[in-house]
Amino acid sequence: MQIIVLVCLALIMFKKPPHKIFTSSPLRNSDVKALRQRVLTLFPDAKDKIDVEMLVPKGISSCKFDNHLDETGVLYSSPEKEPLWFTMGKGGGIAQSNLIPTVYTLWKCPTLLPTISTPAAVIPILVGGADLMIPGVVPSPIIPSLAQGQLVSVTQYRSATPLVVGSMAINGSELKDDDDQKGKAVITLHATHDALWAMGSKQEPPEGKQPEAVALTPDVVDGVTEIVKGVNLDGQTEQGESPTVGEAASPERAPTTQEIDTVLRSTALYALARVDASSLPLPASTFYSSHVLPSRPARPILPQTNETDQPIDPKLFISHLDIKHTSHKKLATFLKTFEKDGILKLKDVRGELLVFSIDAKHPALAEAGKWGWKTTGSEERSKKERELSEENGTNGTAKEIIVDEVWFPEASTEGFFEACGQSAPHYTLSSLRPLLTKYITTHNLQHPTNPKFVVLGDVLLRALLRKGEDEKEFVGRDELVDRLSGNMKGMWRVGGTGAFKKLPLHPVNVQTKTRQGRKVVTLTTGLEPFGIDPEVLSEELRKRCASSTSVSPCVEKPKQLEVMVQGNQTKAVTTLLLELGLPRKWVKVSENAGKGKGK
Template sequence: MFKKPLHTLKTSAPLRSSDRRKLKQRVIDAFTLDPELGDALVPEGILTIKFNTHLDEPGVAYLSPEASADPLWFSLGKGSEELIPSVYTLWKRPDLLPFLSTPPAVIPILVGGADLMIPGVVHHPSDLKEGQLVAVCQYTHRSKNGATLSVPLAVGRMAVAGDRIQDGEKGKAVFVLHVWKDFLWDMGGKPQDMPEQRPLAALVDQPESEAAEGDEEIPVDKLTITAQPAYTPAEISTLLQASLLQALSTKIPASAFPLSASVFYETYILLFRPAFPHSVLPPGAGTENSSDIGPGNPQNITIKSSAHKSLTAFLKAMDKAGLLTSKTAPKQNELLVTAVVDERHPSVAAHRGFVTLGEVEARAAKKAVNEEKKREKEEEGGRRVEVRELCKASGRTIGWVEGVGGSPKTLYEPTELRTLLNAYITDKGLVNPREQAYVNVGLDPLLLGAVVTPPKKGVPQKEVEFMKRDEVMKGLLDGMQAWYEVRVGGREVVLKKGALKPIRVEVKMRQGRKACTLVSGFEAFGEGVVDAEEMSEELRKICAGATSVSPRVGGPTGTVEVLVQGKQAKVVVDYLTEKRGVPKKWVEVVDLVGGKK
């Protein structure tokens, strides 16, 4: 929603005390909060500001009174009463919304403007409703303290109900409305330090003292984890060894070594853990300590959960098994992996491959990228500009339009007018019997008066008996008032009187022998199609050259032109037609250096 700069942004203004109290009550009621917390989330002096997104959707944001002016709340849509917390607010109160979690690889995709896909979901409450507001957190399982969650990094609306998010399902899980580092985020102070990650277990199994402070406890049976039954520590060790064998089967180059134990673990074990561990090693049942390890989620297959307990012990065991060689660096007192066996080793050759967690995460990230590209393509198609040339009865044509049952106030497309004309000609029997291409307009004073221009004062009326059908149509159009309509994605942007002229892209010489490209006449299409400042900035990046916006020389008052250094006509035309969706018919190129095109 905020992946691109806002189209318009009004000046902020302090909210009146009475309006601020109403806003606070709306927050308290919507999120079931204590009044004291309402004061913290809707502070005294809060500001309000109106905006339009890059898709021209209107909205209102509420900003903190501090110098950073952090956006705290926002609403989208004309007259919308729904308040949506910003990432800034969710950092203050992470439990304000129910959360879903996703791996670190997916977060940059969300920041790029994509929605959260079902394959990218790690945890979610199963009782979520379609359309419900939710937060999205980053799930990490490489901490010494086990699985952790970041503070919310995105806020969105459920695309499906929580019970429909299951393994193997496809499609979108969350329609993302606002995300960390987007243009709404950029309106605020943009703190560099993210709050510390929180242990996942603390969010699932809260102590009674913490729950009593107002934190909503998440029941374990309501938290859906894509998982299998628990593993014993010995089984975790077996799965870690299988992960190492999987990595060794990929032909790790000898030049990659030596590597520190921690880097080797991150690169060649964690990413090669089985994505579906139960298919590699079915978990044991009824063991005493299995409940201490947790479910058989691939993220839970870690050194800490294994029988080895430490990475050094595990790597030395693998050294003893002949799968790698290691030594302790004398100065750093750190274990180094100096070499590994190749795919010809008997243990590696006998290893049965499986789908790894790294492959699944990469596939999810790739799918998210593809979905984003598809969404952008749909968005570009959605902002395709449609121009309708219209006409309205005026002067000599009013009588004829009323005569065919039309209204002088109606705007007609030329095709509609031609249909009316053809029906009228047929109904009145005006087709010339000898020459079917001609119409006997002289037999019908009403039609004759509509299609023939009245003579100037003192000049006798020239008698007209018949005209070609196309000439009749042209005469009718010439007597009508021109209008035009511009729509973007089916949404009306401009409806104006007059004939629409194409956007002019002019290449000319300035300041001696320096060529430049001037773009003008785009105001008639409306700001929703082409904005001068936005076009100037985007063309500056595309052309890697200087651009500027200045009043149009010799143009109507208030019009401007965009100057681009160099002969950039093709680039500008591509920008207008492909990126802004303007039909090529409505872009005119004039090359004053090499002739008119």
Template structure:
């Protein structure tokens, strides 16, 4: 929701004492808190700020004296208070939590929702669809930890569905995350230290796979290279820890992967590279995403790449690892000069043509999964924006109903004279009839041979000049021309569906809204709007009132002249551009608005 910058952010205003007390009481009653907790979470000196998201959703955010966003609401007239991560860091038990692996958190920050395979733990009590929850990062190992909440969202489904083993779909719709634009409004404080994961601190959470204990994870199939990041990391829980020798081998494999890909064409100007930078840019991202498949252990679990680090290997230090690689002629390192502030070695060159590099078999890396996850998140966000964008437009459909001569034709198609058809449906039925009757002209594929039924509908007989001569029938016709003539023999209808309203279906051809600029006596300009009633999004009085404010000029409403049904709205001045913008903001597509000028 806050992945992109807010479209509007108004000036903050201090919250009155009475309004703050009301807000505090709402927090206490909604979340079952004590008055003392209410004072902490709704402190003195609160500021309120009105905003609009990048999708034009209105909302209000309440800021602390330090500028940290603490609570927010989204939606017109919404009274549902949502805590921010700043508030969750003050009381991490404020909302029920779900845990997810570390690799999923960047995916959530990039704008994606939490998928069911990405859930490791959830509360034992049932969570309802739409209930507010927080999301924390779970880190396993000898001493498992749980981070303070890093995201807030709403349950996309009841938690019983997760408990029953549902494996696909969304678990939580994300509303706000750490590092999004709402969080950026605050002081950007560091995340508190993670908590030990135990029954006491985690509220006796349940594992996400059918209630099995975490120490006995359900076996899973080795994922494919195209699996999503959340699904992969969700099944990596609690596998057998790697030995130091295995981690050393995986680090060596990661180096070979980097040398065969990212560093294969590295120029001399790219060096020297400090050891820490080389490690973070060319070792960690190129770790195998599925270590067990690289090791060939036969373990069905894909393994956890987060365990692969120098500290867990036989090298114990980054310098020792790089010097070992230098002994193998894979790279060249240089020790820091004496009496220099530099304390770490630097990599001065790499050998991408080494036989072990050329013989290396590439694998799916952590970076590959992160890239795919980011692209998937962007794609989902784009589709979500497109859905929300399309939802605000008036949906207009042109329909046709069989009439007179075309009734028999549609009965032959297997249709009904009472059904309203869209243009693609008419074309499909017509093409099906043509194929069934083999009416495509063998000499000219663009032409259709007319059988008696089609000829009666689309090709009336041509009369001869002399009455004694018989009429001549047209034998063939182009497909598009024939389709147009079939439509000419049908009744025109239209359907208009405005957001939040029932569809309106009426007989007749829908005409565009006319926005005409006219010059009257004394060369005074005015703008006339007619034909807006069928689009059911605005009345004449509302249109006149809104345009009076937007154009800062007089407006009037009167019946259309010349016996034309409906009303017309008159605005002083040349206001066609303003009217066009206003109508499109109301959801009327531009192609249904005609702008013209007359003297």
């Protein structure tokens, strides 16, 4: 059997360090015992294979954290600060009651979780933040018994060392020995070399140093596909050689500080030559994150000074191409070199450094304006566009984003649903009225003289009476659904899978505002719950509207990102959101400024 590897970018929980970590405190003895019992309950096989005190040691501590996706979790660490277990959210969404072992824990007990294997060349891509796709799964007898949402570990084929922790995206029984089957098999939650691993001792897996994470550029994906295209169940290629990750991305030498200085300066000139003057003044941090970093060359090349020089691996170069690896170390110091050359002017306003003006006629910028290279930002956008096309069809037209709003019965309403013979865990708003109508008709609760009202029997009285409200004999038919849903727990989710979150879900807000006198801008917020990437939206609006755009934290809600585009562009923003699959009911447009001149 041949395995063609497909990979898909994942919002891996620890691709970036948590943006907030709360104070850590040791667990009380009673809590340690409770956690040990929880581990034994959730992972009963552990008792026969390892002393539970190794998995939950004395002196274990816990702390809350918010990851870069604004998901809240709890981290349990050993006295040596080694991450051992973590939970995400308030329960639900993931099997095993949301208690997830880290790779450090799995290295102590590799059989704690069921194991899925994948060819060696796929491992670096999973470690880089990808989900494991169905064609990349090596068949094994255990797979059919796995349930959707169940925690699993992922290992390199013919190795017992867990390198990735994930949850099943589908039931194992749905996985077929079929090269043409597509879709996700395992959703990556945590992996060796991610930010959670880096919070510990950074120990390498027991079998030795594993392949470094590989970014999913088209070249890497193509290279991996070629390497594993001929992998069979014996783990050999068609040529009889075991595939190695080195063939996909062989590391060479790291760039020197001088080389990084040279390329990052050229990158900044490239970005400065393309900054829209109407967007100035611009916070220095925004200029760096939204203009300089996306302008880095995707294939940085430096001339060799002599024939014995080793070439530089492009991926390694990109990973070093930032301020902290330069001789300047600080952004302000770096930008002041451009101010000294007369290319720009900086200004400190209440402690914030601004790029106040740019001399677009400066010879260095005139020359940089002629440069053309493929940037990391354009590669990232192309990659996302390809993924969107693959996910939604070859024409690239996005499927409508599924938004589920459901209501869960509470204690006061459970009796009503039982009386209706219903046992569903939740209900849509549209399904409540038929149930109410049928119950009223079956129990003859129509008002004797006024059809607009219904009589409240004991069951309806408990289900419909609002908190603190006096008992009623009748209620209007037009109030029935509002009253019933008001006594239930409203929840929402996007995409048709995953854990529900508490209502309300606010629509994406598109509004115009006037800044600096007569300057009109269009601001878009609230994209994150719907899975819309603010950076992708910003870049597409920049091209469509031929206007300056930026992405920055929202003033009212710093955890949300705000997309700004110059001018009154509400129509363009709305059209793009609909094209991205957002239903019209989830777009709210507010005209808070003059119409201005649209582009």
